[in-house]
Amino acid sequence: xxxxxxxxxxxxxxxxxxxxxxxxxxxxxxxxxxxxxxxxxxxxxxxxxxxxxxxxxxxxxxxxxxxxxxxxxxxxxxxxxxxxxxxxxxxxxxxxxxxxxxxxxxxxxxxxxxxxxxxxxxxxxxxxxxxxxxxxxxxxxxxxxxxxxxxxxxxxxxxxxxxxxxxxxxxxxxxxxxxxxxxxxxxxxxxxxxxxxxxxxxxxxxxxxxxxxxxxxxxxxxxxxxxxxxxxxxxxxxxxxxxxxxxxxxxxxxxxxxxxxxxxxxxxxxxxxxxxxxxxxxxxxxxxxxxxxxxxxxxxxxxxxxxxxxxxxxxxxxxxxxxxxxxxxxxxxxxxxxxxxxxxxxxxxxxxxxxxxxxxxxxxxxxxxxxxxxxxxxxxxxxxxxxxxxxxxxxxxxxxxxxxx
Numbered sequence: 001x002x003x004x005x006x007x008x009x010x011x012x013x014x015x016x017x018x019x020x021x022x023x024x025x026x027x028x029x030x031x032x033x034x035x036x037x038x039x040x041x042x043x044x045x046x047x048x049x050x051x052x053x054x055x056x057x058x059x060x061x062x063x064x065x066x067x068x069x070x071x072x073x074x075x076x077x078x079x080x081x082x083x084x085x086x087x088x089x090x091x092x093x094x095x096x097x098x099x100x101x102x103x104x105x106x107x108x109x110x111x112x113x114x115x116x117x118x119x120x121x122x123x124x125x126x127x128x129x130x131x132x133x134x135x136x137x138x139x140x141x142x143x144x145x146x147x148x149x150x151x152x153x154x155x156x157x158x159x160x161x162x163x164x165x166x167x168x169x170x171x172x173x174x175x176x177x178x179x180x181x182x183x184x185x186x187x188x189x190x191x192x193x194x195x196x197x198x199x200x201x202x203x204x205x206x207x208x209x210x211x212x213x214x215x216x217x218x219x220x221x222x223x224x225x226x227x228x229x230x231x232x233x234x235x236x237x238x239x240x241x242x243x244x245x246x247x248x249x250x251x252x253x254x255x256x257x258x259x260x261x262x263x264x265x266x267x268x269x270x271x272x273x274x275x276x277x278x279x280x281x282x283x284x285x286x287x288x289x290x291x292x293x294x295x296x297x298x299x300x301x302x303x304x305x306x307x308x309x310x311x312x313x314x315x316x317x318x319x320x321x322x323x324x325x326x327x328x329x330x331x332x333x334x335x336x337x338x339x340x341x342x343x344x345x346x347x348x349x350x351x352x353x354x355x356x357x358x359x360x361x362x363x364x365x366x367x368x369x370x371x372x373x374x375x376x377x378x379x380x381x382x383x384x385x386x387x388x389x390x391x392x393x394x395x396x397x398x399x400x401x402x403x404x405x
Contacts, residue, residue, distance in 0.1 A: 001390050001403065005139050012142070016092045024099065027111030050112040056224030057119050059217060061087050065126045067214030069328070071273065073204040075134050077400040082141055086129060087122045090145050094121030097153040102161075116228050120174055124152045127178030128377070130328030131186045134201065134398035135194065137390040144380055148181055151376035158368055165365035166357040168239055169226030169284025171341025172369040179335030180370050184377025187324040188385055193394035194325055200398035201327070208269045215273045222247055222280035226287040235288035242287045243280055246300030250279025253304035261312045268311075274333040275307035281337035285345035285362070289354035299344050303337040310336050342366035 027047065062084060069079030095118045099108030108114075125145045136144075156173045159165050167173050194201075203211070227239035254275035259265045279300030283291075291299070310332030318324045318331065346362045348354050384391075396402045 001137065001139070004390065005137075005142075008139060008142055012089070012146075016096070019096050020092075024095065024108045024110055027109040027114070047112050050116065050228070053224045053228040054112050054116050054119070056221040057116055057228055060221045060225055061119050061122055061126065064214050064218035064221065065123070068211055068218065068273065069130065069133060070214070071203045071207050071211035071270075071328075072134060072200065072398050073202055073207050074200050074399050074401075076207060076210065077404045079133065081404070082138060083126060083129070085138065086125055086141055086145050087119075089142065090122035090125050090149055091115070091118040093146055094118040094149050094153070097121070097150055098156075101153055101157045113229065120170060121149045121152055121156075124148060124174050124178040124181070127175065127330050127334050128182030128185065130330040130333075131179070131182030131326045132189065133327040135186075135189065135191075135325075135327065135392070136384065137392060138403060140384045140389045140391060143384060143389070144185065147380045147383070148178075148376065151181070151372060151380075152177055155369055155372040158372075159365040163361050163365050163368070164357065165361045166289070166345060166354070167285045167342075167365060168230045168235070169243065169280075169287040169341070171281055171284035171338045171345075172366050175281045175284065175334040175338035176342065176366065176369045177373040179330045179333075179338060180373035181377040181380070182330050183318075183324055183326060183335070184374045185381040185384065186326055187322070188378060188381025189391075190323045190325055191394060194397060195319060195323070198394075198398055203269070208273070211273050212269070215276060218277055219247055219251075219280070222277070226280065226284050230288045238290065239287040241293065242283050242289075242291060242296035245293050246279035246283035246296045246303070247277070248279075249297040249300035250282075250304035251276045253301045254278070254308055257305050257308040261308065270329070271308045271311055274329060275304050275311065278303035278307035278333055278337040281334055282340040282344065284338075285341040286348045286354070289345070289348050289356065291344075291348055291353055295348075295353075299340065303340055306336050306340065307332045339366065339370075342369075 066080040066083040069083055070076040072079065095110060095114060098117055098121060125148050128148060155177060159167060159173050223240045223243040226243040227236050230236040230239040254271055255267065258267050258271035262268050282303035283296050283299045311329050315326055315329050315332065318326060342362060346359050349357060349359050349362060392402050
C-alpha cells in the first residue's frame with residue numbers, strides 16, 4: 001500500500017494531465033465573441049444556465065453518495081474518503097473517454113454539460129463501490145474506476161447514439177449498469193469467510209445518522225439529476241415534476257413496508273436510508289415523458305415497495321445461495337428500481353404517452369446495460385482477484401484502521 005498506491009495514483013494523474021494537454025480544450029462557440037459587445041444574451045449565458053444543475057449533481061456525487069456510505073460503524077473514513085478519491089479520478093477519466101466517443105475525431109471540448117456527464121460516469125462507479133464496500137483496497141478501487149467508466153461509456157454510447165433509446169434520468173445506463181457491474185465484481189471476489197455477517201459489518205447510532213445525511217442530500221437534489229440533460233422546455237419541466245412526485249410517493253410506501261416486514265412494526269434504518277430513494281431511480285427512464293403526475297407517483301410507490309422487499313428477502317438469498325455479497329444493497333436501491341424504470345419506459349411508449357423511442361429499442365437498451373455490466377464486472381473482478389492489489393484479509397474487512405491513520 002505504501003508504495004503501490006502512491007505510485008499508481010501519481011502515475012495515473014500524470015497520464016491524465018498529458019491527455020488533457022493533448023486532447024482537451026475549453027468549449028467555445030465563435031458566436032460568443034461576436035456577441036460580447038452587445039447587450040443581448042450571449043451563447044456563454046446559455047452554457048452557464050446549466051451550472052445550477054451541475055452544482056446539484058456535484059453535491060449528490062461528493063456529499064450524497066459519500067455520506068450514504070458511512071453507515072458501517074468502523075468504516076466511515078473510507079466510506080466518505082474513498083468516495084472522494086473515486087469521484088475525483090472518475091470525472092477526469094470520464095471526460096477523456098466520453099470525449100473520445102463523442103468528439104468525432106476533433107479535440108475534446110469541456111463545458112458545463114460535459115462536466116455533468118463526467119459526474120454521471122462517476123456515479124456508476126460509486127454505485128458499484130457500494131456492492132464491495134469494506135472488502136477491497138484503494139488500489140483495487142482505482143483499477144475498478146478506470147475499467148468501469150470505460151465500459152460504461154461504451155454502453156452509454158451504444159444506448160444513446162446507436163439505439164437512440166430514451167433514458168434521460170439514466171435508470172438503465174447508470175443505475176442498472178452500476179448495480180450489476182458491482183454485483184458481478186462482488187460475485188467474483190466472494191469469500192466464504194465473509195458469507196456470514198462480519199462483526200464489523202454493522203452500523204451504530206451515529207454512523208446511521210451520518211448515512212441519513214447522505215440520503216437527504218440525494219433525495220433533495222434527485223430532480224436535478226434526472227433533468228440535468230433533458231431537452232429544455234416541456235421535457236425538462238416534466239422530468240423535474242415527475243421525479244419530485246415519484247420520490248415523495250416512494251417515501252410513503254418505503255416507510256409502510258419497512259414497518260410491515262419488521263418485527264413489531266418497527267422501522268429499519270437501512271430501508272429508510274435507501275428505499276426512500278428508489279423512486280428517483282425508477283422514474284428516470286421516463287422522467288421526461290408525459291406519464292402524468294399519478295403515473296410518476298405509481299412508479300415511485302412500486303419502487304419503494306420492491307426496494308424494501310429486496311433488502312428484507314433478496315439480499316440474504318443472494319449471499320446464501322448465489323454467493324454474491326452486496327454490502328450496501330445496491331441491487332435493491334439501483335438494480336431492481338432501474339429495471340422497473342426500463343420497463344416503465346416500455347409501458348409508457350406502448351400506451352402512446354411518448355413517441356421518442358420504441359418498445360424494442362428500450363428493451364434493447366435495458367438488455368445491453370445489464371449484459372455489458374455483467375460481462376465488464378466479471379472481467380474486472382478477475383483482474384482485481386490477482387493477489388497483488390493489497391486486498392484486506394477477512395479479519396480486517398470493514399475497518400478503517402487498515403488504510404487510515
